[in-house]
Amino acid sequence: MDGIDAVFVNDPLLARSILVKDSKNYGRGELFQKGRNFSRVGMLAEDEAVHRHYRRLANPYLRATKVDEYLPTMRGIAEKVVSSWRAGQPINIQVEMCRIAGSIALAALFPGLPSETTAALDERLAVLNWATIKRPLYGKAAIRARVQGPSRELVRAREDVRALLLTCIKDQLNSPDSHTGYLSALLSDADGKGNRLLTADEVCDEAVMMLTAGTVTTASVMSWALYKLSEDPSMEERVIADLATSGNDSAAPGIERREHSYTIRFLMEVLRLYPPVWISCRMTRSPVTLGDESLPEGANVVISSYLLHRNPDRYPEPNRFDPDRWLSLRPGIAEGALYIPFGTGPKGCVGEPFAWQELDVLLDTVTRAWKLSTEPGSQVRTAAETTLHPRQLLMTPRPRSH
Template sequence: MPPTPRSASGPAEFRFSRMERLLRGDAVRTVTVDGTPAEFVTDADLVHRILVRDGKHYGKGELFQKARILSKAGLLAEDDALHRHYRRLAHPYLRTGAVLDHAPVMEKVARDTAASWRPGRPVDVQAEMCRAASGIALSTLFGGLPGEVSTVLVEHLAVLAREMIGKPLHGRAALRRRPAQRLAKAFAGFRSRLAACLTDRIDAPDSTAGYLAALLSDAERNGTPALSTGQICDEAVMMLTAATVTTASVMSWALYVLARHPLIEEQVLKDLARTAGSHAGTPSGHGHGPPGYTLRFLAEVLRLHPPVWITCRKALSDVTLGERTFPAGTHVMFSSYLLHRDPGRYPDPHRFDPDRWLTIRPTAHDTSYIPFGAGARGCVGEAFAWKELEILLTAVIQEWRLTLPPGSRIRTAADTTLHPQRLLMTPRPR
């Protein structure tokens, strides 16, 4: 993998242009990650085979340091049956109907976040989006918490999310002591407070709502809890962190793009005014006609800045990719960043163009666009994420016009998520 050398001034910038140059053209190419060989797949049809058609023949890869400190007992379980069980358990709180019920809470959190800013005073956009997404996740998925408890949990979840977003994936950077210590401290700080809250809820399960209530009431056939108290806490941390880091990264990019493209911002504002109160949906081809401009804008943000930008799977048996067969244990990698910039699928792929989605309609069988993954282990919260992004975007840009410092250059950091390395913006009232 091709990062630039590290300098004394800060972390290296990942060379995406080099990755594209080296890997484009070969459907499958052998690469090395931290001394371990892997097969890098750039063909969307083969990625569909890995994630969907032959998904049962692939397990989680081990080359990247993504979420190892989080839960492995629920949605992240290696066992497919366990994963399906917890997916079904979470689904009632993340399906489209439930998301619409969540909308008023999402709107309150989003507007409270925007209202806390001051004209002319720069804000760390990524930190603010972590705070907003943390508040939304806790309020909607783990409702029923006392106000003062929720406030403390939001603060600590936002810190954990920021550390997780910037967690290096591989190489010596992933093993450096200071970032690892900061992440471990943030994880322990949030988990200990959530565990204390969870202990209170076990004695009074009726006071708990959302996915946390489902975890507490989930039982095996003999009536014993399916997960221990510690596992329930880990699962809660995992769900809340996952719901926060991706949203915060995508929203940071969305606000950056609007600051760079005033004409696009104007069209988004007009579309939001025209469609106030309606449900944006997703650009997946459901419904009639092409998606509205705001949805096309968000789809384009996710195309060029997919938060989960690289993925590794491990073959559980001998597998065939194209004309080659690989033995069990082979590491297989693919990148949504590369798939989303395939010139054969997306003309002028590096250009930000929301209107390309007037003619491109992603389907479940098209893995050239997978910002939320695909197959049995695709993101269970996709509908939740689309609505949350729409609401956060509306709350911020209807209140503020955000500007970048003159001459600023925002670097792309290729860590656990694809995020802007440092994004300070100045709010001005509309």
């Protein structure tokens, strides 16, 4: 792994053991360290107790029973951006998805900011999220990045977001009763003696991490989803028909109550073939036995959801895009496979309910207004960087005839 010894685990039962059953024996590995470019406190702290504490702190804002409240916000932001597109003018769909997802994360998790500040943060977040997606984690490009440091685009974008967000944080410290949401929860987090646990700078880093983590994955998944629909008109028609009958508007029921719909099966298949977090790494905390192998303390163990999701024993014709395979399959370890687009176990994605709701809303909003297409003969290649995303995806919107 870029010159570092690692054990690659592609057996689903062993992978599940690492992530769930025996997770206490594994800490964050080398890949995780390379990804910690925003925050070293809070959710990404090395101390497991601190990590669990901040998961619990974020959970009230991301749990399934809460995300229904975000529906009007999600739809309003998506419609505003989508309505700005112009027929026949190609757009970088990934940049647009970064713009929408970043604005939604900011509005949901950090409400109450002045409108001018929110608008400025929206623009800066869109730039930061797109630069983050393109950040290499593996291979020659990653080695060069470690030697040369992060790209100027990424450094500048991060500092632009931090500068403005830090001003908001300091303003809130001066008037703590004027704001709500996750930002206030971070600022008011204190020990038993009332001492604040995070400095303003640490709160800022944690906020940037949350805004970025919740955006780059959604933007990558939505880009693949819109591309797959553009490639298959019959599939697109089924998704549109399903969304139309679901009553998915500002008063729609939660996503968990539509788990067997064609739209959800379609999104599950997108996540199977193009999991945004395509690889992860753990490190043994002590000597362990994994299958028939004995691993010493400090061994890096690598797991790829991309490969697990393409296991031919579990998924016949694993490279074929087929949403209807989920009519008979269910996520889990049954039948010798592991479906982990959001991870699993105690370190699984805390924002999974939020992500499902957002994907559903974005898919509905875009397909109601536009039919998207790529340039005839163009090839869309996969880029395995911070997320698994299309290397380049220009799409041309055409008004959808109703």
